[in-house]
Amino acid sequence: MKLAGLAMAAPATAAQILQQAAAEAMEFTQQAESTSLGSGTLDHLDLAVTEFNHAYSLKPPKAVFDAVMDYRRKVNGLLKAKHTHQQERELLAFAGWLSELLAWLAHDLGDARTGLAFATDAFVHGQQAGHGQLCAWAMDASASINLYEQRPAKARSAALRGLTEAPADHPxxxxxHAQAARAAAADGDTEGFTSAFHSAQDAHRLLPPRSPRRFGMDVMPLADYALTSYPATSFIWLGQAEQARRHAEHALATYEAAPETSRAPSREAIARIDLAIAHAQLGDPDDAVSLGHQALGSARVVDSVRHRAGDLTSFLxxxxxxQSAVEGLREHLAALDAAARPALPAAPSGA
Known part of the structure; x- marks a missing residue:
């Protein structure tokens, strides 16, 4: 090493060695700070991810998917370029947030394989970024997608994995917990549903007065919806129609009372379908058909809405x-299914 003989060197030589070492230290610092990122790149990505999250429930999912996928590829390119360690962590997080959104959009477009691939990608990038909350959001997406693919055990596992990363006082x-409860109900596990749903209620009581925000959006409604809509679906699967009707009515009232900026048309449509199935189970097919048509008239009839509407028409x-009215509802759904094709094209793998 250059400083190994410093103590034995002549004063002039020692001064030269220290001067050279100082210059090298400056080079080390410059190397650590060296980056090919523009000064506003990270701010631009933050704004883009914010806008994409706001657009999610408002614009057609295919258009949003294409735009988000374009940005995901751009972030992949930035991760391969020169950047600082701190910038890498931020880029990894942005990559994860974009993949989490792509998971939901692929799910909306009816491509579970792509959705699960992006949910996994979001989880891995969250881990690499040291962002536990991002990991938890990724597992929330994975739980829903697996549930709609009739894999309740995998859905439950994803929810529990997410709980290991989520802050205890977060919506x-x-x-x-409500995802785990819904997965248990889908598996016919009444005790598992009851236990997990009580955990969800307990966690809701412990939430702080001020709700956290995700890219400028209040996430408290997502907890409120989960405590009303998820048990409605669960009680249908468990064959408890009256309980399902009560929770579905509460869920629908919660959705309709939400501010316009927080409305979720697809979730509201699913609440109407849950209520319709409950009415059908209770012997009221006319109201069931009417609610079914209302749900299919939503501004955002995505794959999950059509999937649940299929459950309704099959039961009816x-x-x-x-009943001719039932056939009319089936035709309404068939027309929407036909309009939704072709399916989402496979997305290339990212970083």
Whole structure:
């Protein structure tokens, strides 16, 4: 090493060695700060991710998917370029947030494989960025996608994995407990549903007065929806129609009372379908058909809405096989299914 003989060197030589070492230290610092990122790149990405999250419930999912995928590729390129360690952590987080949104959009477009791939990508990038909350959001997406793919055990596992990363006093914790409850109900596990749903209620009571925000959006409604809409679906699966009706009515009232900026048309449509199925189970097919048409008239009829509407029409057809109104609802759904094709094209892998 250059300083190994410093103590034995002549004064002039020692001074030269120290001067050279100081110059090298400056080079080390410049290397650590060296980056090819423009000064406003990270701010631009933050604004873009914010706008994409706001657009999610307002614009057609295919258009949003294409725009978000374009940015995900750009971030992949930035991660391969020169940047500082701190910038890398921020880029990894932005990559994860974009992939989390792509997971939901792929799910909305009916491509579970792509959705789960992006949920996994979001989780991995969250881990690399040291961002536990991002990991938890990724597992929330994975839980929903697996549930709609009729894989309740995997959905439950994803929810529990998310709970290991989510802050205890965050609305996401409420949602993940409710996800686990819904998965248990889908598996016919009444005790598991009851236990997980009580955990969701307990977590909701512990939330702070001021709700956290995600890219400028209040996330408290997501916890409120999970405590009303998820049990409505769960009680349908558990064959408890009256309980399902009560929770579905509460869920629908919660959605309708939300500020316009917080409305979620697809979730509201699913609440109407839950209420419709409850009415059908209770012997009221006319209201069930009417609610079904209202749901399919939503501004955002994504794959999950059509999937649940299929559950409704299948039940109505079995229970009330000779009613023309039921056939009309089936035709309404068939037309929407046809309009939704072609399916989402496969996305190339990112970083």
């Amino acid at each position: 996401l914790t409420v949602r993940l 057809t079995r229970r009330y096989p000779r």
